[in-house]
Amino acid sequence: MSIERIELSELGEFGLINHLTKNIELQNASSIVGVGDDAAVIDHFGKQTVVTSDLLLEGVHFDLMYTPLKHLGYKSVVVNLSDVYAMNAIPTQIIVSIGISNRFGLEALNEFYEGIYAACNAYGVDLVGGDTTTSQKGFVISVTALGEVAPDKFVKRSTAQKGDLLCVSGDLGAPYIGLLFLEREKKIFLESPGVQPDLEQETYVIGRILKPEARKDIIEFFAEQEILPTAMMDISDGLSSEILHICKNSGLGCVLYEDKIPIAEETRKAAFKFEIDPTACALSGGEEYELVFTVSQKDYEKIAANNQISIVGYMTAQEEGAHIITKGGSTHSITAQGWNHLK
Amino acid sequence: MSIERIELSELGEFGLINHLTKNIELQNASSIVGVGDDAAVIDHFGKQTVVTSDLLLEGVHFDLMYTPLKHLGYKSVVVNLSDVYAMNAIPTQIIVSIGISNRFGLEALNEFYEGIYAACNAYGVDLVGGDTTTSQKGFVISVTALGEVAPDKFVKRSTAQKGDLLCVSGDLGAPYIGLLFLEREKKIFLESPGVQPDLEQETYVIGRILKPEARKDIIEFFAEQEILPTAMMDISDGLSSEILHICKNSGLGCVLYEDKIPIAEETRKAAFKFEIDPTACALSGGEEYELVFTVSQKDYEKIAANNQISIVGYMTAQEEGAHIITKGGSTHSITAQGWNHLK
Numbered sequence: 116m117s118i119e120r121i122e123l124s125e126l127g128e129f130g131l132i133n134h135l136t137k138n139i140e141l142q143n144a145s146s147i148v149g150v151g152d153d154a155a156v157i158d159h160f161g162k163q164t165v166v167t168s169d170l171l172l173e174g175v176h177f178d179l180m181y182t183p184l185k186h187l188g189y190k191s192v193v194v195n196l197s198d199v200y201a202m203n204a205i206p207t208q209i210i211v212s213i214g215i216s217n218r219f220g221l222e223a224l225n226e227f228y229e230g231i232y233a234a235c236n237a238y239g240v241d242l243v244g245g246d247t248t249t250s251q252k253g254f255v256i257s258v259t260a261l262g263e264v265a266p267d268k269f270v271k272r273s274t275a276q277k278g279d280l281l282c283v284s285g286d287l288g289a290p291y292i293g294l295l296f297l298e299r300e301k302k303i304f305l306e307s308p309g310v311q312p313d314l315e316q317e318t319y320v321i322g323r324i325l326k327p328e329a330r331k332d333i334i335e336f337f338a339e340q341e342i343l344p345t346a347m348m349d350i351s352d353g354l355s356s357e358i359l360h361i362c363k364n365s366g367l368g369c370v371l372y373e374d375k376i377p378i379a380e381e382t383r384k385a386a387f388k389f390e391i392d393p394t395a396c397a398l399s400g401g402e403e404y405e406l407v408f409t410v411s412q413k414d415y416e417k418i419a420a421n422n423q424i425s426i427v428g429y430m431t432a433q434e435e436g437a438h439i440i441t442k443g444g445s446t447h448s449i450t451a452q453g454w455n456h457l458k
Numbered sequence: 459m460s461i462e463r464i465e466l467s468e469l470g471e472f473g474l475i476n477h478l479t480k481n482i483e484l485q486n487a488s489s490i491v492g493v494g495d496d497a498a499v500i501d502h503f504g505k506q507t508v509v510t511s512d513l514l515l516e517g518v519h520f521d522l523m524y525t526p527l528k529h530l531g532y533k534s535v536v537v538n539l540s541d542v543y544a545m546n547a548i549p550t551q552i553i554v555s556i557g558i559s560n561r562f563g564l565e566a567l568n569e570f571y572e573g574i575y576a577a578c579n580a581y582g583v584d585l586v587g588g589d590t591t592t593s594q595k596g597f598v599i600s601v602t603a604l605g606e607v608a609p610d611k612f613v614k615r616s617t618a619q620k621g622d623l624l625c626v627s628g629d630l631g632a633p634y635i636g637l638l639f640l641e642r643e644k645k646i647f648l649e650s651p652g653v654q655p656d657l658e659q660e661t662y663v664i665g666r667i668l669k670p671e672a673r674k675d676i677i678e679f680f681a682e683q684e685i686l687p688t689a690m691m692d693i694s695d696g697l698s699s700e701i702l703h704i705c706k707n708s709g710l711g712c713v714l715y716e717d718k719i720p721i722a723e724e725t726r727k728a729a730f731k732f733e734i735d736p737t738a739c740a741l742s743g744g745e746e747y748e749l750v751f752t753v754s755q756k757d758y759e760k761i762a763a764n765n766q767i768s769i770v771g772y773m774t775a776q777e778e779g780a781h782i783i784t785k786g787g788s789t790h791s792i793t794a795q796g797w798n799h800l801k
Contacts, residue, residue, distance in 0.1 A: 147506060147609075147612075148545075148612065148614060151615075151707070152545065152614050152615055152616075153510060153540075153541040153542075153544035153545055153615075153690075153691055153692060154508045154509055154510035154541045154542055154544070154545045154547070154603075154605070155508065155509050155510065156506050156507070156508050156545065156547075156607065156612050157506060157507040157508075157509060158506045158507070158609065159502075159507065161504070163490060163499050163500060163501045164499070164500040164501070164502065164507050164604070165497045165498065165499050165500075166497055166498050166500060166509070166551070166553060166586070166587065166602070166604060167496060167497035167498065167553070167587060168511070168553045168555050168587065168588065168589055168600065168602050169555065169589050170555040170556070170557055170589045170591055170598060170600050172557050172591060172593055172594070172598060174594045174595070175557070175591060175592055175593065175594060176591070197496075198496040198497045199496075199497055201496035201497070202491075202495065202496055202497045202499065204497070204499075208509070210509060210510070210511045210602065212511050212512065212513040212600060213513070214513055214515050214518070214598075243509070244509065244510060244511065245511065246511060246512050246513050248513055248515065248518060248519070249518055250515055250518065251515070251517045251518060251595075251596070252517070252594075252595035252596055253594070253595055255513065255515060255557075255598055257511065257513050257555060257600035259509070259511050259553065259602040260497075261507070261509060262497070264499065266490075266501065269490075269491065269499050271491060271495050272494075272495055272496075273495075347496075348496055349496060364494070
């Protein structure tokens with residue numbers, strides 16, 4: 116505890132909000148009224164507004180023992196922006212509400228908001244409002260993101276077509292392995308507090324769980340190349356789970372090829388240390404914030420030219436079911452074993 | 459616990475969301491995509507979008523011992539709609555995210571959502587999204603509300619003018635007294651569980667704390683009468699606190715007359731039982747969800763004709779300060795002693 120520690124109760128709710136928001140400079144012309152009134156006012160100039168909200172709870176979605184607060188602030192924003200991009204929209208504003216216990220000092224909150232503002236800058240969005248309250252039990256974060264999209268350009272989950280290519284961005288499985296490392300080191304630390312964690316080899320997978328990025332670049336690529344995906348989602352609960360959503364909502368089946376699923380070399384090596392199958396991590400791990408989407412076959416060449424996109428299968432008729440073809444050539448039904456926070 | 463109790467873990471997150479949202483019928487033409495995708499899509503057809511969010515935490519904002527879940531659902535929506543009305547806007551969509559502990563059964567959640575839907579119907583708004591997660595510690599509710607307003611019609615806190623009339627809707631002080639009764643009965647119950655609470659005399663003040671309404675009617679009245687308030691807020695932290703916000707943000711002072719503050723006869727009687735001053739309840743109590751606003755003197759006759767609006771004072775120059783003139787004729791500075799959840 117530093118000498119300069121300021122108790123939040125001294126600042127009061129309004130003092131705290133003023134402190135945390137005093138340096139905001141609105142970046143988007145659509146942000147008409149920002150922080151400091153009953154509500155924000157936004158003008159999307161003939162475009163449609165996209166809105167999404169996520170609730171992040173200490174002990175459920177994050178563990179403050181190994182999550183730096185700046186990373187947590189950044190990630191809280193990114194997971195919401197990812198949902199906006201998954202509609203093929205551009206995020207423009209966020210609202211951040213927090214519930215904090217009195218064990219939080221002002222320095223801790225400043226760190227958290229540094230992460231919030233870093234994400235705002237990286238993605239060009241404005242913080243336009245929020246609610247700050249005390250929490251008796253744990254840190255509570257609620258982020259709402261707004262975005263804009265032309266009326267004929269938003270992409271739902273339910274509009275994939277038979278024969279469409281099934282694609283994913285980036286590589287998968289890393290966040291799950293990263294979390295395994297963090298949980299293992301936490302356990303070791305709790306048992307033997309003197310032992311220094313050795314995570315230097317694992318910066319890739321740990322970076323993916325602590326500081327994920329949303330795929331702004333992929334949405335920009337679609338716009339440049341005039342590609343309109345037929346269906347799209349972001350991967351928060353695991354590839355299997357998301358693919359099954361697209362199949363169910365679009366009334367289709369699919370074929371997914373195990374050997375086409377993109378997995379980074381770092382992820383394979385890290386999975387080997389835990390003696391787990393990297394494909395299982397890619398299928399059932401979550402918090403990837405990559406995009407899974409379907410495109411018409413006519414877009415094959417454009418898609419194939421982007422090394423950040425992998426074509427992993429194709430859509431079939433519903434009665435054919437949703438299947439994965441393994442490297443060995445056998446066929447299995449895809450089952451959802453994604454991260455389910457209610458389990 | 460009823461025999462039919464269904465464990466939430468059996469349903470899973472997606473089953474639960476499907477269950478809770480299966481009967482939604484979107485009411486607003488602007489609701490393009492609702493629940494069931496990464497984000498909702500909204501088209502406000504040339505109007506500006508108003509957005510606000512509130513976080514409600516068990517043990518801080520509500521006590522499940524005396525708060526029926528249906529009322530809690532209703533109130534969670536109303537407190538957000540009140541912020542939209544306070545911008546002189548019409549609410550159109552809400553997003554509801556909840557964190558629930560495993561002691562909650564499906565019946566309990568159904569009750570909560572009955573209240574959510576009752577508020578949606580009463581105010582003509584659509585539930586278009588949300589997030590459902592487990593909570594290790596207490597019930598967490600996050601509601602985001604969107605609304606629409608013509609670009610030249612939104613009303614901020616910072617634009618009151620010297621000489622404007624200071625007005626409030628409805629009557630004040632009741633929610634605070636209602637809460638005192640509920641807290642007293644809870645204490646009696648905990649000490650002597652056999653004693654039946656006797657709250658029948660206090661239905662008015664208890665109704666005001668458990669099931670507040672937002673002042674849709676006042677915003678409609680403004681539109682009909684072509685009144686554009688010069689500044690407006692809703693009263694969530696107490697009249698004193700909100701008036702000081704308007705003064706500070708508008709760079710003004712004010713004079714408030716104690717004898718003009720509207721207090722219901724039921725509230726006066728109930729305050730008498732607790733031997734507290736009803737004016738203090740009206741000034742410093744919170745959770746009123748009435749509107750406090752300023753209007754130009756030219757609107758005096760229109761405002762005076764509405765028996766749901768009281769003119770309680772007027773705006774002065776900043777250097778004159780913010781004062782209340784008591785019934786006895788003495789003058790005091792207005793101080794903010796509203797509900798501050800960080801204290």
